[in-house]
Amino acid sequence: MNEKVSTELVLTLAGYAGLPLAEDRAQALALILGPALQNLRAMRPEGYEHLAPGLNFRVPTAGDDTPG
Amino acid sequence: MSVIDDGEIFYLSLKQVSERIASGDLSPVEVLNAVIERTSGLEPRLNAYITPTFERAMDDARMAEREIAAGKYRGPLHGVPIGLKDNYWTEGIPTTAGSKLLADFVPTEDGNAVARLRAAGAVITGKLNMHELAIGGTTTNPHYGATRNPWGLDRIPGGSSGGSAAAVAAGFCFAALGTDTVASVRHPASHCGLVGMKATFGRVSVFGTVPLSWSLDHVGPITRTVEDAALVLNRIAGYDPRDSGSVDVEVPDFTRRLGEDLNGVRIGLPRKYFFEPLDPEVRDSVEAAIGVLRDLGASIRDLEFPSAPEAHVIFPFLSRPEAASFQEDFIRGRAEAYGDVRWNVELGELILATDYIRAQRLRTAMRQELEGIMREVDALVMPTTRTVAHPIGAPFTTVDGKSLDAFGLMVGLTAPFSLTGSPAISVPCGFNSEGLPIGLQIVGRAWDEAMILRIGAAYEGATPWSDRHPTL
Numbered sequence: 001m002n003e004k005v006s007t008e009l010v011l012t013l014a015g016y017a018g019l020p021l022a023e024d025r026a027q028a029l030a031l032i033l034g035p036a037l038q039n040l041r042a043m044r045p046e047g048y049e050h051l052a053p054g055l056n057f058r059v060p061t062a063g064d065d066t067p068g
Numbered sequence: 069m070s071v072i073d074d075g076e077i078f079y080l081s082l083k084q085v086s087e088r089i090a091s092g093d094l095s096p097v098e099v100l101n102a103v104i105e106r107t108s109g110l111e112p113r114l115n116a117y118i119t120p121t122f123e124r125a126m127d128d129a130r131m132a133e134r135e136i137a138a139g140k141y142r143g144p145l146h147g148v149p150i151g152l153k154d155n156y157w158t159e160g161i162p163t164t165a166g167s168k169l170l171a172d173f174v175p176t177e178d179g180n181a182v183a184r185l186r187a188a189g190a191v192i193t194g195k196l197n198m199h200e201l202a203i204g205g206t207t208t209n210p211h212y213g214a215t216r217n218p219w220g221l222d223r224i225p226g227g228s229s230g231g232s233a234a235a236v237a238a239g240f241c242f243a244a245l246g247t248d249t250v251a252s253v254r255h256p257a258s259h260c261g262l263v264g265m266k267a268t269f270g271r272v273s274v275f276g277t278v279p280l281s282w283s284l285d286h287v288g289p290i291t292r293t294v295e296d297a298a299l300v301l302n303r304i305a306g307y308d309p310r311d312s313g314s315v316d317v318e319v320p321d322f323t324r325r326l327g328e329d330l331n332g333v334r335i336g337l338p339r340k341y342f343f344e345p346l347d348p349e350v351r352d353s354v355e356a357a358i359g360v361l362r363d364l365g366a367s368i369r370d371l372e373f374p375s376a377p378e379a380h381v382i383f384p385f386l387s388r389p390e391a392a393s394f395q396e397d398f399i400r401g402r403a404e405a406y407g408d409v410r411w412n413v414e415l416g417e418l419i420l421a422t423d424y425i426r427a428q429r430l431r432t433a434m435r436q437e438l439e440g441i442m443r444e445v446d447a448l449v450m451p452t453t454r455t456v457a458h459p460i461g462a463p464f465t466t467v468d469g470k471s472l473d474a475f476g477l478m479v480g481l482t483a484p485f486s487l488t489g490s491p492a493i494s495v496p497c498g499f500n501s502e503g504l505p506i507g508l509q510i511v512g513r514a515w516d517e518a519m520i521l522r523i524g525a526a527y528e529g530a531t532p533w534s535d536r537h538p539t540l
Contacts, residue, residue: 013418019400022413029415030274040423045433053428054283054435058312 005034073127077102078239079537082296086144096129096147103149107240115213116235119153120194128191144299146189151235151244154195156182157276163279166198166210168405169398179276181287181304188303193241198229202280202355204476210407218538223457226256232290243291249280251482254494258452258507261496264290265297268514269489270315273308279394281387294524298322325522329366336445338373345468347455353498353506354451375434379484380475385427392416434489442513452494452507491517495524496533525528
């Protein structure tokens with residue numbers, strides 16, 4: 001994957017998200033996001049393909065008013 | 069620093085003040101008056117509170133006094149002043165989360181932990197300062213001012229629960245609740261010479277706290293002693309279906325193993341990463357603490373937790389999009405009301421769902437790896453932070469000559485155990501040459517909070533640190 005994150009890409013993503021973002025802020029965010037993404041995507045521990053995400057979803061049982 | 073004398077009610081431990089209230093030696097009103105007098109004199113220097121609630125606290129103290137006199141004693145928290153980080157919902161009381169965005173938020177009900185404390189008869193003293201929206205570790209709040217560390221007024225108290233730690237350390241209350249997403253109870257406890265604990269993820273419901281990151285947020289007490297932490301945990305733990313992460317497991321009496329020795333206890337030392345780099349004085353104190361644990365009967369062995377350094381790469385891909393989701397209307401409609409944490413939320417808006425899921429999968433790998441390690445030992449110990457508290461406003465740059473970013477410096481040693489959901493406690497383990505506190509982190513197996521409390525209490529009992537208080 002190519003993690004090169006440009007100011008233009010950040011502005012495009014912000015537009016997609018409906019997030020108002022000035023160009024100078026986009027430039028600053030691009031400098032943070034690019035290396036962070038590179039580090040994250042470089043991680044692939046053994047058995048990664050079989051890993052499930054650590055997310056909570058629970059079907060409530062009777063009498064359980066969980067919002068989850 | 070000072071040691072307590074008989075006149076300093078405000079520096080008794082929660083257990084001590086509780087026993088004196090139960091025996092009739094002290095009344096809840098008398099205790100609250102001591103706390104209010106203490107706070108009134110020092111709060112202008114510390115700025116621990118956003119909203120003190122002394123009037124309501126006095127009503128609650130009077131009620132506690134009447135109930136106890138009538139034989140209706142509710143237990144160890146009855147009549148005891150306790151503070152709350154300002155991200156806990158409190159019925160009829162502003163709950164800002166340290167943000168101007170929530171300056172007008174007045175909850176219509178108490179959060180789970182607050183309701184449980186009130187049911188136990190605790191006297192809530194008010195809402196304590198915190199890092200803006202809990203996104204940071206300095207508690208240098210751009211809207212409500214910087215909270216100062218009672219051990220050094222030019223120093224940060226840590227954070228994000230910095231007001232909670234400063235208040236307990238200064239004698240403004242006998243315990244306080246904080247929240248801990250990647251460090252925010254343990255970090256300020258370490259910097260303020262206190263005990264700070266987060267139980268296993270799901271042990272204490274986070275319902276009724278302003279969220280930072282639903283999959284990482286923990287609720288936890290900051291106290292003067294390990295036993296005090298156990299006493300508070302006894303009252304706030306338990307299943308709550310309103311929190312989707314809450315787990316319906318038996319809640320033990322967390323005080324039951326306090327006082328047991330450490331013979332047969334196996335402790336692992338993950339020196340690689342957790343001890344590199346360290347401020348030399350922090351290293352000396354932690355090494356001395358390890359010696360004490362050994363002398364108390366624990367067996368100590370070196371081991372590795374290889375994926376731990378990845379935690380501070382992974383967690384922003386969890387916490388930022390989750391924060392952005394909660395704050396989606398704020399960041400679009402009222403972005404000018406943010407202080408210096410706005411960029412974190414903006415970044416959260418830009419992270420792809422697949423990268424968020426990737427981070428959650430990597431988190432699973434980290435948890436599985438730690439589970440394997442914890443089959444060999446009963447607990448891990450390490451420093452809570454790499455340095456003592458920094459000067460307010462100073463950049464976070466180097467430790468022992470090595471460069472680290474602010475995240476790596478502040479949360480690098482605590483975040484791994486937030487991702488794994490492990491129970492973890494920070495206990496005081498000494499002071500540096502400037503008189504600033506140092507913390508020892510003890511991490512346990514999932515759901516075995518009793519073990520880390522046992523180890524922490526044994527260590528605390530063999531050392532003088534919890535008897536010391538800042539001179540203010």
